[in-house]
Amino acid sequence: MSTTINTLRWTGTITGVIGAILLALNIEGSGYGFFFFLVSAAAYSYTSWVSGDLPMLVLQGTFFAIDLLGIWRWFLV
Numbered sequence: 367m368s369t370t371i372n373t374l375r376w377t378g379t380i381t382g383v384i385g386a387i388l389l390a391l392n393i394e395g396s397g398y399g400f401f402f403f404l405v406s407a408a409a410y411s412y413t414s415w416v417s418g419d420l421p422m423l424v425l426q427g428t429f430f431a432i433d434l435l436g437i438w439r440w441f442l443v
Contacts, residue, residue: 371413378409397440404433 381402388399407430414423 374409378406382406400436
């Protein structure tokens with residue numbers, strides 16, 4: 367496994383955990399969790415694309431769209 371893919375997987379994991387913690391805390395800044403989730407979904411979407419993991423790519427693409435919806439609802443509406 368390449369170093370870049372491994373780094374992206376860890377980035378996706380760490381940002382996903384941070385996003386989950388922020389949303390679970392239900393504090394004023396919880397909406398920023400969606401930005402962390404967006405980075406996580408983007409990182410995992412790329413690694414899924416490169417590795418040919420179509421089910422994971424569909425899942426992460428869906429999460430990416432949901433994260434955009436969350437950002438829109440928290441910050442733009």
